[in-house]
Amino acid sequence: MDTVYIEREVQSHPRTERICQRYPNARHILIERHTDVFNARSQDFRQQKSNPALILAHKAGKRIHATPPGYHVGGQHNYYFSHMLNCVYDCRYCFLQGMYQSANHVVYVNSEDFMQDITSTAARHDTDSWFFSGYDCDSLALDPITRFVDDCLEHFEQLPHAWLELRTKSTQIRPLLARAPLPNVVVAYSLSPQAIVAAEEHGTPSLAKRLDALQRLQAHGWKVGLRFDPLLYAENFEELYGELFDTVFAALDIAAVHSVSLGVFRLPKGFHKKLLRLYPKARLLAAPIEPREGMMTYPEETERRMRHFCQSRLDTAIRPDQFFPCS
Amino acid sequence: MRRGVSPHESGHRPAGRPALAGQSVRVAIQYTSAMSLVCIITALPAESRVFIDALKLRHVPLRGLRLYASEHYLLLQSGIGKLNAASATAALLQTRPDVTAVINAGIGGGKAELGSVHLAHQIQDAASGRQWYPHLPPQRTVGHMPSCSIHTLDKPDSAYTDGVLFDMEAAGIFSAASTYLSTEAVHAVKVISDNPEQGLDAITPELATQLMQASLPAVRQLSDWHRAAGRHGNDDSAIEQYHQDIIAVVRHSVSDAHQLRRLLQQHQTLTGKTPEPQQLLPLATARKIRLHLQNAVQAAPLRYEL
Numbered sequence: 096m097d098t099v100y101i102e103r104e105v106q107s108h109p110r111t112e113r114i115c116q117r118y119p120n121a122r123h124i125l126i127e128r129h130t131d132v133f134n135a136r137s138q139d140f141r142q143q144k145s146n147p148a149l150i151l152a153h154k155a156g157k158r159i160h161a162t163p164p165g166y167h168v169g170g171q172h173n174y175y176f177s178h179m180l181n182c183v184y185d186c187r188y189c190f191l192q193g194m195y196q197s198a199n200h201v202v203y204v205n206s207e208d209f210m211q212d213i214t215s216t217a218a219r220h221d222t223d224s225w226f227f228s229g230y231d232c233d234s235l236a237l238d239p240i241t242r243f244v245d246d247c248l249e250h251f252e253q254l255p256h257a258w259l260e261l262r263t264k265s266t267q268i269r270p271l272l273a274r275a276p277l278p279n280v281v282v283a284y285s286l287s288p289q290a291i292v293a294a295e296e297h298g299t300p301s302l303a304k305r306l307d308a309l310q311r312l313q314a315h316g317w318k319v320g321l322r323f324d325p326l327l328y329a330e331n332f333e334e335l336y337g338e339l340f341d342t343v344f345a346a347l348d349i350a351a352v353h354s355v356s357l358g359v360f361r362l363p364k365g366f367h368k369k370l371l372r373l374y375p376k377a378r379l380l381a382a383p384i385e386p387r388e389g390m391m392t393y394p395e396e397t398e399r400r401m402r403h404f405c406q407s408r409l410d411t412a413i414r415p416d417q418f419f420p421c422s
Numbered sequence: 423m424r425r426g427v428s429p430h431e432s433g434h435r436p437a438g439r440p441a442l443a444g445q446s447v448r449v450a451i452q453y454t455s456a457m458s459l460v461c462i463i464t465a466l467p468a469e470s471r472v473f474i475d476a477l478k479l480r481h482v483p484l485r486g487l488r489l490y491a492s493e494h495y496l497l498l499q500s501g502i503g504k505l506n507a508a509s510a511t512a513a514l515l516q517t518r519p520d521v522t523a524v525i526n527a528g529i530g531g532g533k534a535e536l537g538s539v540h541l542a543h544q545i546q547d548a549a550s551g552r553q554w555y556p557h558l559p560p561q562r563t564v565g566h567m568p569s570c571s572i573h574t575l576d577k578p579d580s581a582y583t584d585g586v587l588f589d590m591e592a593a594g595i596f597s598a599a600s601t602y603l604s605t606e607a608v609h610a611v612k613v614i615s616d617n618p619e620q621g622l623d624a625i626t627p628e629l630a631t632q633l634m635q636a637s638l639p640a641v642r643q644l645s646d647w648h649r650a651a652g653r654h655g656n657d658d659s660a661i662e663q664y665h666q667d668i669i670a671v672v673r674h675s676v677s678d679a680h681q682l683r684r685l686l687q688q689h690q691t692l693t694g695k696t697p698e699p700q701q702l703l704p705l706a707t708a709r710k711i712r713l714h715l716q717n718a719v720q721a722a723p724l725r726y727e728l
Contacts, residue, residue: 097560098543122558122569124543132555139557139604142651146560290726330723371684375658381691382724 098122098148100132100199105153110204114151114240121149133180133197141373143198144185149240154178154203158212162227168281168320168354168419170225170258174216178203178243179232184264185297187377188325191231193366200232202241210250217257229262229283236265244270252277262322264299266308276316281353283320284309286343288335291327295379302339306346313348321347324358324421326401328382328393333404340408349412357405358421359398360384367391458522458649461496462641463511465591468630469528470499476638487514495645496521500591504547504574507594515602523607523648526595527637529615529630530572531580532587536620539636540587541644542610543569547593549576554596557606563647567640572610582618607648611640661686664696668711671703678708685715692722 099121105111106125115123126132129152162173180201181191192198203209217224228234228247238244244261248270251259259280271282287295289302300308309319321343329335343349360379362370364386371380384391392398402420409418464470470490473479479490479497487510488499496518500510507526515521534540541564546553558569571586574593582588592610599608613633616622665683668674674682690696697718705711 098558120561122543122561124569126544126555131553135555135605137600137604139606142604142606143557145651146557148558288726290728293728294726327726328724329726331725331727335726375661375684375687376691378691378724378726381688381719383720 096121096149096200097146098124100124100126100129100148100150102129102150102152103127105151105204108151108153108204110206110241111151113242114149114202114204117240118149126150129201133195133199133201135196138196138198140192140196140198147181148199150199150201151204152201153205154208158209159216159226162230165421166227167225168260168356169416171222172220172224173227174213174224175227175230176209176213177231178206178209178228179237179241181231182233183236184233184299186299187295187297187370187374188327188360188362188379190362190366192373193362193369194231200237202237206243206246210246213250213257214254217254220256223256223258223279225258225260227260227262229260233263233265234261235263235267238265238267238270242270248274248277248280251279255279260320264296264305266300266304268308268312271312271317272315276318278318281318281320282309282312283322283354285322285324286339287323287327288339290335291329295327295377302342306343309347313351318353319347319351320354320356321352322356322358323405324356325360326357326405327360327379328397328401332401336405337408340405340412344412350414352413352417354419355409355413355417356419356421357402357409359393359401361390361392364389364391458645458652459494459496459518459520460523460525460645460648461498461514461518461521463498463500463507463524463526463591463595464528465500465502465507466528466627466630467499468627469634470497471631472634472638473497473527473641484517485513487517489514494649500595503590504576504594507591508598509594511595511598512601515599519602522603522652523645524595524599524603524609525641525644526592526608526610527634527641528589528591528610528612529625529633530587530589530612531578531582531616531622532570532612532614533582533584533617534568534570534587534614536614536617537633537636538614539567539640540570540612540614541567541640542572542587542592542612544571545592545596545610546571546573547597548573552593552597554593554600554608555605556596556609557604559644559647559651563650564640564643567611570612572612578622580616580618580621587612587614606651609644611637611644613637658687660696661690664699667699668702672706672708672711674708678712681712682708682715685712685719688719689715689722692719692724 096118129150159174159176162175167173260283262283264285284305292302312319462473474490477492477495479492482489482491490497498514500507572589572592573586575588613636615625669679702711
């Protein structure tokens with residue numbers, strides 16, 4: 096990070112000071128509100144992506160949100176939260192590119208407020224609640240800087256009726272391996288065939304590295320989840336995903352996997368339009384994509400074939416109670 | 423980067439690529455990419471001199487604007503003050519849509535060493551409070567130049583404070599330029615001309631010219647960074663030219679033209695080439711061309727291979 100913007104309100108926060116110490120040579124720029132920089136108009140997301148700044152901010156207002164319908168792994172009460180905005184990776188299909196004006200990384204340093212809100216949200220329900228991290232960012236990729244995972248785990252250790260999903264593509268699993276596994280935490284990896292990782296998931300760990308991280312987490316006793324989402328169309332779809340499933344099933348103790356979910360590439364119309372402007376030559380956007388129920392996605396028959404193939408392969412290896420299709 | 427307008431939509435065609443005169447003319451397929459054109463904006467002749475000399479700029483007449491040009495640079499001398507700066511910047515960018523970046527270079531007052539050069543990380547219009555945050559380049563690309571906040575005043579002031587530099591134009595330039603360009607493509611570089619030790623009264627045109635020498639490397643580095651960043655952008659000039667050539671021959675509505683551009687992009691992405699013009703032009707109507715391209719795109723294989 097070459098430039099660090101710091102909201103005046105969190106200038107003296109211990110996390111701000113710790114993060115700033117990691118970047119002694121960066122420009123440290125005081126700002127009043129992170130939205131002045133992050134939401135400014137006329138930003139070039141694509142150019143910023145090659146040189147993003149870090150914005151340290153206070154998250155005010157609502158910090159815990161209900162998940163969209165269909166976003167769950169069996170729980171009744173499902174919420175997501177974002178201690179960061181934006182991702183260090185550059186996946187061509189990512190909806191964040193369509194959602195934000197800026198490619199800068201916002202880190203909310205007031206994680207104590209997130210934890211308090213999680214506690215009070217969980218207390219509203221008699222049954223277990225789920226909290227999903229990694230919706231607007233990767234849960235682990237910037238953890239060496241944010242150390243959010245440690246804060247989270249310490250907190251969830253005290254909340255046996257609250258579940259945490261850490262969604263990631265990252266191999267930054269040291270904080271997880273450094274402690275005893277928690278029964279109410281699932282580390283969920285997004286997985287794609289290596290040819291798609293190489294072509295569309297720029298800057299992410301390879302499939303082999305993700306599987307290695309999953310193996311180590313399983314061996315350490317952590318619950319792991321597999322997220323085949325988004326499935327991307329290709330003429331050789333069955334070959335690509337067939338090989339992916341074979342590799343994953345061979346590498347992991349599948350019976351012990353907490354949950355498996357599956358979702359086909361889909362984007363809100365406006366986000367798709369912005370992605371086309373940013374990346375007109377993106378291969379995945381050159382595939383047949385059409386509007387359906389407010390989203391841009393593959394034609395119904397294509398989606399049906401993709402889902403059918405994947406489900407039939409998954410059926411050979413996982414139990415029905417492990418499977419959660421995403422809509 | 424300029425937002426929203428392609429060089430071709432704006433009427434600037436790459437050199438040597440005439441439009442099709444008729445269907446018998448073969449569409450050329452070798453196109454050149456658009457060049458980055460950086461415009462330096464100063465207020466005064468004393469601030470302009472160093473750039474005119476070093477970059478070998480020549481005066482070019484343009485609608486009453488004081489404009490100088492070379493192949494890769496323009497220099498606009500706006501006159502003093504926020505309003506002059508805003509109106510001249512807007513007039514230039516409206517007239518010259520090929521400008522891809524703007525750098526405001528000039529002198530300013532601040533609590534820093536006389537002659538030191540600063541890159542703006544924030545520009546604030548002192549009168550309205552409105553502010554802009556340019557997206558800063560990596561420090562290595564601009565020689566670790568210190569950054570500062572610029573407050574644009576309506577009158578000169580000498581109430582110097584730490585980290586703040588006074589000027590009279592930057593907010594006007596940012597206000598106008600941000601309508602046309604993204605935050606990565608508008609910057610301000612200021613040289614300290616007055617400070618608590620040497621006040622406003624000591625500034626002469628000769629001193630300003632002498633001080634501005636120090637800003638030249640910074641302006642060059644910013645321009646180089648902008649050009650390098652532009653090379654990683656979307657070079658769609660081949661598609662744009664092809665698109666222009668087709669709609670010059672076959673009538674397309676605005677909606678048809680958008681669909682045609684997208685289909686040409688998809689075709690090139692999936693097949694690695696633009697369609698053969700001999701196949702498209704005889705089709706004669708926008709609808710037939712679109713159907714032909716839709717079929718070609720659907721038939722093109724999208725494969726991921728290692």
